[in-house]
Amino acid sequence: MTPDHALLILARAKLPESFLRRLLDHHRCPSQALAAAMHGAGMALPDGCLAALRRPDARLLDGDTAWLGRPRHRLLGWQDPDYPALLRRGPNPPAVLFLVGEPALLWTAQIAIVGSRRPSAGGREHARRFARAFANAGWTVTSGLAEGIDTAAHEAALANGHTVAVIGTGPDVAYPACNASLMARIGSEGSVVSEHPPGTDALAAHFPSRNRIIAGLSLGTVVVEAAQRSGALITARLASDAGREVFALPGSIDNPMARGCHRLIREGAALVEEPAEVVAALAPLAASLADALRGRLAERSAGTIPRSGPGQPRDDPDHNRLWSALGHDPTSMDSLAERTGLTVAALSSMLLVMELEGHVVNDHGRYARRP
Structure with missing residues (x-):
């Protein structure tokens, strides 16, 4: 066996x-x-x-x-070196993860964006704006693939960088069904994570449980809109219990979807109005996570990947080959694979590190040297 x-x-x-x-x-x-x-x-x-x-x-x-x-399908057990380091320190981490996507993405610096399934138009736009800014700044945006705020955050992040969807069903079951195509895109371009085996249907008890994984993977959680009783507030509480940062956007006193955020602010969550405030608060924590990712990827490739300045040669010949293949115009993954002779899996891991170091930008899945 x-x-x-x-x-x-x-x-x-x-x-x-x-x-x-x-x-x-x-x-x-x-x-x-x-x-x-x-x-x-x-x-x-x-x-x-x-x-x-x-x-x-x-x-x-x-x-x-x-x-x-199937391609890009992985099973990560607690004993696996690829099990995400930050999640290990989260609230009651799952012993097994079913993953569609790139395991290394779970080691990147993540910010969770959560909120109402029935947001206001303004709340939906705030989710898009914050997710877009985080992705452009090199952060991975994590959410739960629910309707509303989650969907807006995933879509904006996909268009500008990386996103992780943590779901409360099996990794092959889309919920809600209207997000099936979005889930497929995330599995192809980001990562879809579940603690439940294939075929598991949506059960009410799975979603509060899913929220602890969102909180555990993320350095901070941003609540955009939430009612007084909301799954987003559960995620925020779990993040706080794990010692992670919690941020909340204020809203109109006439908006019932803002009351949960106001409650979080009264209880000590940081009030934020701009994405840059979140990035500034979490940047020191992200640096240590980037070092852990570099170390893990170096182990996987059986070669050290040291820190270097933009364009500086490294001892790793694969890195130098990739750096030479990159230009100032965005290049697709397929083209990079053809130019370098490296596998897509190897390229994905190396490009993640380069993004974290600020040497590479990702434009809709096409990569270029950062100006």
Whole structure:
């Protein structure tokens, strides 16, 4: 049995998250973790969990394996070095992540933008403006793919940089259905993340749970509009509990969608009116995360990627080849692959680092040297 098969079985068994994290921490190899779990691993597991471990549903396992075999599909377990570092320190992090996209994107500096599913026209425009500014500044915009503020933030970020969608369904189930094409675009150009296995439908309990992942991945959370009782406020509370920054946009006292933001401000969230205020507050934290990303990508490529100034040669020949292939006019990923002979996966990782260092700009998926 392969490690991925073992991890798929563990993910389907509905084990307590804390137990599964400890199991994968201790055994590191999912196959060994599965063997230990099948014998209870020193814990009185429910009969249903033991049955799912010992006699996994062959139909579900085949479906999960087929999903995992598709391009850009990954399974990240707690033991995986690619598991996002910041999420590890978040509130009750999931032991397993199903991912469509580039794992390295989860290591980039992220700002969450959340808010109402039924925003005002002004709120929707604020979400677009803030997401556009964050993406242009090199930040990854993270949200939950819901209607309203989430959708506006994802769309604006995609048009200007990177975005991560954290969903409360399986990684192959779009919710709401009207966002299916947006979800597909994010999977192709960014990353879609779920803690639920393929085929999982939308359940009410999944969405508050999803919010802890949004909070955990992000250095800060910006609430654009939110009612007094809102999932966005749950995300903000979870972010605050994890020691992350929380920002809220003020609104009209006549707008019921502004009352949640006003409540957050009264409780200590930072009042912000411009994206630059958020970027300035989070920039020092982003620098340390960029160093962690560089280190992880260096491990993955088995070669050190040191910090350098724009255009400065490096010891890594692949980096020098890519830098030579880049011009001042935006160039597509396919063209860069043809010019350098490097794989798209390798190019994506290297370009992420170059963006973080401020050497490269991303214009709708086309890359150029920063002027």
